[in-house]
Amino acid sequence: MTVIRPRQLAGDLSAPSRWSLDRLTEAAAATGPRSANGRSWAHAYLTRLRITDTLIIVGAIGTAFLIRFGPDDIATNLSGFPLQYLAISVAIAVCWTVALSAAHTRDPRIMGLGVTEYRRVASASALTFGVLAIVFLVAKVDIARGYFVLALPIGAVALVGSRWMWRRWLIGQRRYDHYLSRAIVIGAADDVEYVAGQIRDKSGAAYQVVGAAVDDPGLDAIRVKGESVPVVGGLADVTEAAGRLRADTVIVAGQPRGGSRFIRDLGWALEGTATELVLASRLTDVAGPRIHFRPVEGLPLIHVEIPQFEGGKHVLKRLLDVVVSGTAILLLLPFLLIIGLAVRLDSAGPAIFRQERVGRNGSTFTMLKFRSMAIDAEERLAALRAQNEGAGLLFKMKDDPRVTRVGRFIRKYSLDELPQLWNVLVGDMSLVGPRPPLRREVDGYESHVHRRLYIKPGLTGMWQVNGRSDLSWDESVRLDLYYVENWSLTGDLVILWRTARVLLHPTGAY
Incomplete structure (x- = not known):
């Protein structure tokens, strides 16, 4: 780990001093809207997703309608079944749209993650058509199976494809430090360096580390991947620093001094602000699907599945x-x-x-x-x-x-x-x-x-x-x-x- 102390900064103008919070605050205020505030760009991005999803759903249902019946058949039966299918199509579109929202497919916490986002989109689409199929069967709604079956694969593939394209665009923007949430990483210096380094290595990590708060009063900056992350204060200064730097997220790296009580108090201090609290897991090389939370009488237990090599x-x-x-x-x-x-x-x-x-x-x-x-x-x-x-x-x-x-x-x-x-x-x-x-x-x-x-x-x-x-x-x-x-x-x-x-x-x- 490389840390920077005051005496090292005399000839290093690229490493901000611990006591330059005013300068960092001014820089935060001058930052463009695409990177200055995570919530502003997230809202704009989610609006684009909603518009895209709606257009795809309408397009998928319309395409399935045309493929199943054909323009000539629709024209010759204009006074018959098309009006009934128009109502059914609207119902499918509304239910599909609601399901995508209910499944949190546009949750800011999964934006740009890839597999998790795609899985939620596919699951919400399959659930929508499964439930509607049961409802139509029980209610004896007369519907052409070909039309109904066609709409699902067309729409699901298009939705996942659009999310993939938006994800590629978002990652491309993040390579230029656009569309990132501003984050302060806090904890022991070595834990801060590790977490900040992992974030810097991943272009889709969604965070821009703008400062660090450590429990070592002698540090001015931490060197991460050849660049300096300024130390903006101690652990007691986190709330003030987050507000002044317009941080969207405070990331707790490892186990800070004070343990669970410190994290509880920090959560209370951040109440009423726009800043989120994130805990960086100390479980190394364990993928998310193997981790499950099992609260027991208020005690948040983390269950880690043991790998299985048969079955x-x-x-x-x-x-x-x-x-x-x-x-x-x-x-x-x-x-x-x-x-x-x-x-x-x-x-x-x-x-x-x-x-x-x-x-x-x-x-x-x-x-x-x-x-x-x-x-x-x-x-x-x-x-x-x-x-x-x-x-x-x-x-x-x-x-x-x-x-x-x-x-x-x-x-x-x-x-x-x-x-x-x-x-x-x-x-x-x-x-x-x-x-x-x-x-x-x-x-x-x-x-x-x-x-x-x-x-x-x-x-x-x-x-x-x-x-x-x-x-x-x-x-x-x-x-x-x-x-x-x-x-x-x-x-x-x-x-x-x-x-x-x-x-x-x-x-x-x-």
């Missing part, structure tokens, strides 16, 4: 693997043959490279890849060890002389990995999982790293969508372990989607 979820994961890999092999077969032919024509040796890798529970299997290196690559490895640019136990070189011309191209776009679809189909691998390790890597694992082997290795994974070869060894291990502990089918689908985007804009591939 129904894994059966569904296997089913997804078989369906997707089998379909992909059939559709891509001509493309695979072309790549194989290009590999053979480019250099001597077989088109397919076979290598022993370690799978689930330490079992070994033969992993398939398109050969991207010269046939004598393994023999030349020892001579290149001194030039290793890889992380930890991995060997990587950006300009590896063993890589062929075709090999460089197929590596860049991960086309060399496509034969592993067969490994997925036969059950050696999964579509998503930890990176498949070599035996020599496993032999060098620390004890906790062996948890990577609790589930099948993946054709892609969190390592694939977070930098690949540019990752450090520690970061690669952390991502794999996080996936093992927290995987879900929804998360797998998100990773597959992100993998497709990475293949179009490759980074860290060599």
Whole structure:
């Protein structure tokens, strides 16, 4: 951790002093409306979502109406069923809109989060049509099933798609410090640095850290990712600093001095203000769906689900693997043959490279890849060890002389990995999982790293969508372990989607 004390500030004009709260207040007042006040931009953004949702719902119902009946049928029966279906359509639109609001699909706390927002939209849409179907059946409302069934998928897909596009726009704006909620992070200096660093790393984190309040009276600023976060006071000064800096949120990092009583008193002090109180969880690498709150007589207990490595979820994961890999092999077969032919024509040796890798529970299997290196690559490895640019136990070189011309191209776009679809189909691998390790890597694992082997290795994974070869060894291990502990089918689908985007804009591939 890097902290800045008064004597260090003499030659560092970029680090604001603890006692420059007036200057920070003036800067807050001069900030543009897109970043000065989280509530103002949130209100405008939510208005856009409401308008978009309404237009999509009306468009989906209208499209389903036209597809089911056709313009000619509607025109010839203008005095009959269309008026009845007009009333039904209005009822569906109203119920659908109300359901989206009731499910908190536009809750400011989930804006830009992605999966949570999409899940709520899909659930609200499915619930709306399920309830309406029951009501129409019980009330014996005569309705064309084709029209009713068409409206749901059209609208649900469009709603999720619009939320995705709005999310991409919002994240793009946040990269320029727009549409962010102003936040003060409080607690011990090392906890503040960690939380502020995580917020700074995530463009969708929704917060702009404008100051810190710590329990060390000697600090003037905390260095986070090469930038200084000014210390605006001690823990007793939080309420005043939040008001003067126009902070939308106070984030409590870790366990501050004073414990639960301090947090209770802080909540009371913030009553009546526009500032929210957020507690940063100290549960590291535990995903949200595994955390549940169980209040017992006013005692807020946090229940953390223990990871399960057997059961129904894994059966569904296997089913997804078989369906997707089998379909992909059939559709891509001509493309695979072309790549194989290009590999053979480019250099001597077989088109397919076979290598022993370690799978689930330490079992070994033969992993398939398109050969991207010269046939004598393994023999030349020892001579290149001194030039290793890889992380930890991995060997990587950006300009590896063993890589062929075709090999460089197929590596860049991960086309060399496509034969592993067969490994997925036969059950050696999964579509998503930890990176498949070599035996020599496993032999060098620390004890906790062996948890990577609790589930099948993946054709892609969190390592694939977070930098690949540019990752450090520690970061690669952390991502794999996080996936093992927290995987879900929804998360797998998100990773597959992100993998497709990475293949179009490759980074860290060599």
